[in-house]
Amino acid sequence: METGFFKIIKGNSPVIATAIHSGHHVRKEVSDKLLLTEDERLREEDPFTEKFIRFSPTQIIVNSSRFEFDLNRIEEKAIYLTPAEAWGFTVWRERPSEKIIERSLSHYRKFYAEVKTLLNEYVSRYGEIFIYDVHSYNYRRKGPENDADDPEKNPDINIGTGNIDNEYWKNLIKDFKDDLSSFDIEGHKLDVRQNIKFKGGHFSRWINANYGNRICVLSIEIKKIFMNEWTGEIFPDRFALLKKAIQSTMPRVVKNLKSNFSEKRRNVI
Numbered sequence: 356m357e358t359g360f361f362k363i364i365k366g367n368s369p370v371i372a373t374a375i376h377s378g379h380h381v382r383k384e385v386s387d388k389l390l391l392t393e394d395e396r397l398r399e400e401d402p403f404t405e406k407f408i409r410f411s412p413t414q415i416i417v418n419s420s421r422f423e424f425d426l427n428r429i430e431e432k433a434i435y436l437t438p439a440e441a442w443g444f445t446v447w448r449e450r451p452s453e454k455i456i457e458r459s460l461s462h463y464r465k466f467y468a469e470v471k472t473l474l475n476e477y478v479s480r481y482g483e484i485f486i487y488d489v490h491s492y493n494y495r496r497k498g499p500e501n502d503a504d505d506p507e508k509n510p511d512i513n514i515g516t517g518n519i520d521n522e523y524w525k526n527l528i529k530d531f532k533d534d535l536s537s538f539d540i541e542g543h544k545l546d547v548r549q550n551i552k553f554k555g556g557h558f559s560r561w562i563n564a565n566y567g568n569r570i571c572v573l574s575i576e577i578k579k580i581f582m583n584e585w586t587g588e589i590f591p592d593r594f595a596l597l598k599k600a601i602q603s604t605m606p607r608v609v610k611n612l613k614s615n616f617s618e619k620r621r622n623v624i
Contacts, residue, residue: 511580
């Protein structure tokens with residue numbers, strides 16, 4: 356299924372991957388009122404994350420920019436109206452009208468309605484499912500010529516588990532982290548840590564609120580070491596390695612889902 360601003364590619368597996376911040380498109384009525392340049396928008400978006408998730412049988416890819424509506428925030432905060440809501444940027448030449456805001460929010464609601472339909476179907480079919488909630492983050496905010504942000508506070512990959520039951524999913528989380536941490540990239544192991552930079556946003560909170568332990572969603576924030584965050588240039592070789600690293604976690608994700616669900620059924624019987 357595809358709409359003008361997002362698409363769902365369906366497969367036969369309990370695994371889903373999402374790239375809800377990968378989009379750059381904005382409607383013309385929105386674009387006309389934006390003060391931000393395209394380059395400024397691109398720097399705060401998550402370009403190429405839709406390519407990271409191509410290994411997944413089922414994919415949810417959002418084409419619209421987070422600067423039109425942010426699907427990882429609650430509806431009341433989905434439109435960035437003040438600099439405090441947008442990393443200090445003044446987003447608008449003038450405040451958008453209520454009609455423009457409402458049209459953007461109608462897309463926001465449509466996304467969540469369609470995703471709920473999909474998740475209902477998959478939970479009914481598989482019992483428990485797993486979601487790769489893939490994002491990326493900047494680490495050279497001081498400028499392209501200045502030092503990178505402190506690596507102690509900025510792991511290569513941050514796994515956000517703040518919105519799920521960590522005890523229930525502890526084996527899956529451990530295996531996921533171990534698989535990534537053991538992956539060699541350009542002569543060193545990936546620095547993979549949990550809840551250092553981000554713990555997960557509204558999207559994963561909403562999933563947990565609606566489905567509880569029937570869905571494990573890990574919010575995966577990849578440091579933009581695979582690209583130049585100031586120019587938008589991708590580094591193909593490094594990108595390919597990171598994509599392979601993320602894909603390497605899938606076998607044990609599926610194994611954990613199957614064993615976890617089987618154990619739960621045994622306990623019920």
